[in-house]
Amino acid sequence: MGLTAKPAFNQNPVRVSTEFLNTLFADYPRPDFHVRLWDETRWGSLEEPRFTLVLKYPGALREMFLRPSELSMGEAYIFDDFDIEGDIEASFEMADYLLGQRTRSLLQGVHLATLL
Numbered sequence: 001m002g003l004t005a006k007p008a009f010n011q012n013p014v015r016v017s018t019e020f021l022n023t024l025f026a027d028y029p030r031p032d033f034h035v036r037l038w039d040e041t042r043w044g045s046l047e048e049p050r051f052t053l054v055l056k057y058p059g060a061l062r063e064m065f066l067r068p069s070e071l072s073m074g075e076a077y078i079f080d081d082f083d084i085e086g087d088i089e090a091s092f093e094m095a096d097y098l099l100g101q102r103t104r105s106l107l108q109g110v111h112l113a114t115l116l
Contacts, residue, residue: 023112053083065112
C-alpha cells in the first residue's frame with residue numbers, strides 16, 4: 001500500500017505556511033529575520049531580527065511565490081498581501097536569495113508547489 005498525502009487545502013493554513021517557510025529557507029545563510037503570520041504566529045530565529053516579514057492573510061505566500069518574480073513580489077507588497085517591519089534594506093538580500101540566487105532540487109520545488 002502506498003503513502004497518500006493529504007492535500008494542503010485540507011490542512012491548517014498556519015501549519016502549511018510554516019512548513020512552506022521551513023522548506024523555502026532550509027539553506028538560507030542568514031536566518032536573522034522573522035515571519036509573522038496573520039494570526040500573530042511567529043516563525044524564525046529567537047534572536048532579535050533585522051526585519052520581520054508580516055503576512056496579512058493565509059494566501060499571501062501563494063501570491064508571492066506561485067510564480068516567483070520581482071513583479072509578483074512587488075505586486076504582493078503593493079496589494080498589501082505582506083509588509084516589512086524593521087530594516088527594509090536587509091529584506092532585499094532575502095528577496096535576491098528567493099528570486100534565483102539558489103537552485104532548488106526538483107523534489108523541493110514540487111513540495112513547495114504542492115503546499116501553495
